[in-house]
Amino acid sequence: MSAILELDKLERKLISVLYRLTLVAYSIFLLSFFEPKINVYYNVALFVGYLFIFNLLRGNSFIKSTLRLLMDFIVIFFVIWQVGNLDIFTFSLLFIPVLNSQNHTGPRKTILLYIIPLMGIFILDKINGSKFTYWYSIPFLAFLIVNSFTSIRTKYYNFHQNLNDIVDRFFEDSRNYEKSHIIYRKIIKIINNKRIFLYPISDIVCFRVQEHKLSLVNGSSFIWNTSIKNEKDFIKKAKSTKSFRNHELELDEKVIKSNLVINCHLDNHTYSYIFVPQNEGQFIDNLKTTIIINLFTPFLYRYSRVLRSMFEQKKNELSHLNQLQEKINYVTNSVNSMHFIRNKLGPLKNYLAMVEDYEKADRDKRKRIEPYLKKERTKISSSITSILQRAEYILKKSNNPFNVYKVEKQEITNLFTLLRSVWSYMFDTQTLEVNWDKNNLGKFLVQYNDAGLELVLSNWISNMLKNHSGKYGVVLGEEKNFYSLDFYNSTKQNISSKFIEDFNNSNREMISRRETHGLIEIKDFISQMDLDSIMYKDGDNVHFVIMFKKYERD
Numbered sequence: 001m002s003a004i005l006e007l008d009k010l011e012r013k014l015i016s017v018l019y020r021l022t023l024v025a026y027s028i029f030l031l032s033f034f035e036p037k038i039n040v041y042y043n044v045a046l047f048v049g050y051l052f053i054f055n056l057l058r059g060n061s062f063i064k065s066t067l068r069l070l071m072d073f074i075v076i077f078f079v080i081w082q083v084g085n086l087d088i089f090t091f092s093l094l095f096i097p098v099l100n101s102q103n104h105t106g107p108r109k110t111i112l113l114y115i116i117p118l119m120g121i122f123i124l125d126k127i128n129g130s131k132f133t134y135w136y137s138i139p140f141l142a143f144l145i146v147n148s149f150t151s152i153r154t155k156y157y158n159f160h161q162n163l164n165d166i167v168d169r170f171f172e173d174s175r176n177y178e179k180s181h182i183i184y185r186k187i188i189k190i191i192n193n194k195r196i197f198l199y200p201i202s203d204i205v206c207f208r209v210q211e212h213k214l215s216l217v218n219g220s221s222f223i224w225n226t227s228i229k230n231e232k233d234f235i236k237k238a239k240s241t242k243s244f245r246n247h248e249l250e251l252d253e254k255v256i257k258s259n260l261v262i263n264c265h266l267d268n269h270t271y272s273y274i275f276v277p278q279n280e281g282q283f284i285d286n287l288k289t290t291i292i293i294n295l296f297t298p299f300l301y302r303y304s305r306v307l308r309s310m311f312e313q314k315k316n317e318l319s320h321l322n323q324l325q326e327k328i329n330y331v332t333n334s335v336n337s338m339h340f341i342r343n344k345l346g347p348l349k350n351y352l353a354m355v356e357d358y359e360k361a362d363r364d365k366r367k368r369i370e371p372y373l374k375k376e377r378t379k380i381s382s383s384i385t386s387i388l389q390r391a392e393y394i395l396k397k398s399n400n401p402f403n404v405y406k407v408e409k410q411e412i413t414n415l416f417t418l419l420r421s422v423w424s425y426m427f428d429t430q431t432l433e434v435n436w437d438k439n440n441l442g443k444f445l446v447q448y449n450d451a452g453l454e455l456v457l458s459n460w461i462s463n464m465l466k467n468h469s470g471k472y473g474v475v476l477g478e479e480k481n482f483y484s485l486d487f488y489n490s491t492k493q494n495i496s497s498k499f500i501e502d503f504n505n506s507n508r509e510m511i512s513r514r515e516t517h518g519l520i521e522i523k524d525f526i527s528q529m530d531l532d533s534i535m536y537k538d539g540d541n542v543h544f545v546i547m548f549k550k551y552e553r554d
Helices: 003-033 040-056 062-083 088-099 112-128 134-170 174-179 182-194 231-240 287-361 370-395 412-426 438-443 450-467 497-504 508-512 519-528
Strands: 201-210 213-219 226-228 243-245 249-251 254-256 260-266 269-277 408-411 432-434 444-448 468-478 482-491 532-538 541-549
Touching: 003 040, 003 062, 003 088, 040 062, 062 088, 062 112, 088 112, 088 134, 112 134, 134 182, 134 287, 182 201, 201 231, 201 287, 213 231, 213 412, 231 260, 231 269, 260 287, 269 287, 287 412, 287 450, 408 412, 412 432, 412 444, 412 450, 412 468, 412 482, 438 444, 444 450, 444 541, 450 468, 450 482, 450 519, 497 532, 519 532
Parallel strands: 432 468
Antiparallel strands: 201 213, 201 269, 226 249, 243 260, 249 254, 260 269, 408 444, 468 482, 482 541, 532 541
């Protein structure tokens, strides 16, 4: 709970105690001013018992707060009955609980606060034989109207504070930055408990609008496919309005016609939050909807800034990965060079050994030049030893910082999320075709290294972005023993069958001879993660398929 709400809660508890003490003090004043009907000791016992019961009923539950209210009016009517007259003094005592209504500590206000006094006056008039006058109800009715508006304002104020408290607490834990969508579920729970909307909310979905492109950011539930009817009109309204209502869309093949869209404009980005109700009742343009929009807008702007920061951070990470590509190429070339040097220096070392034997066999003739040969031989041997040691160090897998042999079993939804995340940073259109059996996804896991697969995806998708000639996409397929990601794109270049054959060849020397566009790193990383891959050409399209073996969940 936020500091403001905590302070308000403590203040209400303190006022609740002072209110009861004031009630007892004023009652004692009235009984001392007018002659009471019962002995003073019984009245003292009444007030002591009242305060004792109040102490037992402390708490914020609706039942306890209602019982406290009933106890207040029992004491009030008992005092008024003893006074025997309803005048400005006794009517003021009757009105104290109404004046204290704004400090009510229960979870919600009750109409009994205004009904019980009128019923009590009616009963007292019957006991005293006088006629009940309806004019008594006017002050209570007036305060009911005023306090109702104040209660609504307090309700919305507390709700706004709760929203801000959710954001603050949620992002205190750095682990939540990778699963920021969970915050929607917390929001939906508060919305439905507080009955902010006319209808219960089932989902919240966020889209990002950049220039004339629309992409899914996240949502309260996992979403595979989205389709927005008349997308251009949606983008236009998202960029030009604060909110709009009931734009038809489709989430995982479910058509949604009733919704409320709130837009947050940040520089050249617009984040559109779609609130989806549980039923088909449409959001109408009325005062309450306007209040809701104004209530959510500050909170959503705060959250949008978080999303934009995460988006920019991810772009920077991918940019660093591209820069890292040059370093990887350098390391790869170094490894290849060391292979060559080691292979070539082996025969040379044998030759020097033969020369040494030869010199030993012909001492007379080689005596004059032997010191020079010996000196040079020592230098060469020392150089060979240093080169071989350096080559062994570079070629040793544990010394290579770019290995991704450590893999983990993961949910298939994590694979989809990683793919969609990298894809959305490269392409503005979500051309992902999901052909997985979604009903059985929970039965299987897939295995890969997060950093390694992200580099493979960013590298290949970056190549697609640079070289496609208009057609591109990914097909998410499924076979009996594996899931697959089939990347395809039409290409500007003339990709030869020999190139594809070399890529599919297990001999890395074949592909390393070519202008690889980072393909040898892709090949290496896929091999290190023990994944299968294949490249082939279908007409004008080049296909690159990565296959993930299915592992049954334990």
